[in-house]
Amino acid sequence: MFSPSPKTTLFPRIPYRLIAPVLLILALVVSVILLFSLEREKLLLQDFVEGKRIPMELFPDLWQHQSDLIIMTILVFLVSAIGIASVITFLHYDSTRRTLEEVKGLARNILKSIPTGVLTLNRAGVITAVNPMAEAVLKRSGEELLAHSYESIFSEGDTIRGTLDKALHSHEYLSQKDVPYRPHDGILHTIRIGTAELTEDDGQSAGVILQAQDVTAWLDLERRVLVSEKLAAIHTLAAGVAHELRNPLSAMDLNLHLLDDALKEQGGLSREATHYLHVVNTECRRLSSVLDNFMKFAKLTVMGIHEVDVGKVIAHIVALMQFDARARKIQLENRGGGGLPPTFGDETQISQALMNIVVNAFQAMPNGGRCSIIARVRTHTDVSWVEVAVSDTGVGIKKDDLSHLFEPFHSTKVGGTGLGLAIAYRIMQDHGGTIHVASIPGSGTTVVMQFPVKPHPDSCIGKWS
DSSP states (O other): OOSOOOOOOSSTTOOHHHHHHHHHHHHHHHHHHHHHHHHHHHHHHTTOOTTSOOOTTHHHHHHHHHHHHHHHHHHHHHHHHHHHHHHHHHHHHHHHHHHHHHHHHHHHHHHHHOSSEEEEEETTSBEEEEOHHHHHHHTOOHHHHTTSBHHHHSOTTOHHHHHHHHHHHSOOOOSOEEEEEOOTTOOOEEEEEEEEEEEOTTSOEEEEEEEEEEOHHHHHHHHHHHHHHHHHHHHHHHHHHHHHHHHHHHHHHHHHHHHHHHHHHTTOOOHHHHHHHHHHHHHHHHHHHHHHHHHHHHSOOBOOOEEEOHHHHHHHHHHHHHHHHHHTTEEEEEOOOSOOOOEEEOHHHHHHHHHHHHHHHHHTOTTOEEEEEEEEEEEETTEEEEEEEEEEOSSOOOHHHHTTTTSTTOOSSTTOOSOHHHHHHHHHHHTTOEEEEEEETTTEEEEEEEEESSOOTTSOTTSBO
């Protein structure tokens, strides 16, 4: 099963070293019996001398003695043969048992060491084996899975159950497929599953093997790497383009003001001319604002690293945005807990990232609503994070737009620049943190930002960002 089968020989595994001493002992016993027999015959004949006749009554005794000797020799050989056969059988049994235990132990160790969840089912759909990784992926213990039907484990309509139905009943096997899975903890995971036929030694089907792997973190990392690659390509181009646009834009703005002053000195402007100049000035200012954000996103900056009290930053932003919130009929709530540990980074950039998130939340609620900021401490694998969640009750974001939110110039708002979340994403990367967005169209959006309590080893803190 796990190694090539040895070639079969005519006398497999015969313990010759053990048999040789037994045969020597047997020969010694037979020799002793023969000597005893000869000595007995000698005793019977010692009273007779040469020339005397041997009584006929003596021959039956001699013949009986020879018969007893033959029977005794045969019995000795039979007992020896049975003993040798028993020893060989026992040795073969013991060797087979030890080999079987080694194979079973190897199979268990392989199953435990595989970094993929493995589940086996017999033809009746009963789970017969499960490894620790499968327990971790499915968030169920081995006691809950073993000896139970898969139909009692996976509910009706579950993607895994549908896949197992096809494998068991229709022999339709799956190579790889990413499916959503929501265990008892209520958190939605993405797991990659595959099925294969489980066969017996004769090649007949014995059931199904299910492979499962939690790829939620992998897909999130893959998405972040793709976004990072796009940002890295844009950073190089952005600085040059923004610099080249800045100079002609400044010249246009200056000359528009000079033109306005010159035309006013010549007797004023008509209503249409005044409107045109106002539109041009407004668009120039808007373009200048876009370039400012673009430069913030693209240019190299050195962060001033020190301890940052995220709770105070949130309180400052809430106080700053209260007037705008009341004007928009938005209830702005600061529900952050006290006693947050300090994080390390640039307070100005952290404030900018939070401000961009709050502004986006306000813009998503044109008819008013509620914006809540919740700060708390999270600990995972001995690493502590300060988590800030900004939730709104706005229009939400479509599912197709969620994967593009952090891309520059991608905006879901009319007239938006698409740089607010891109800048926030870059700031979080520079601080070794993470940012995630969850949204339901029509029910609001939640943006979760996580700052490490200590500087992350892969962060850009203390470097050029």
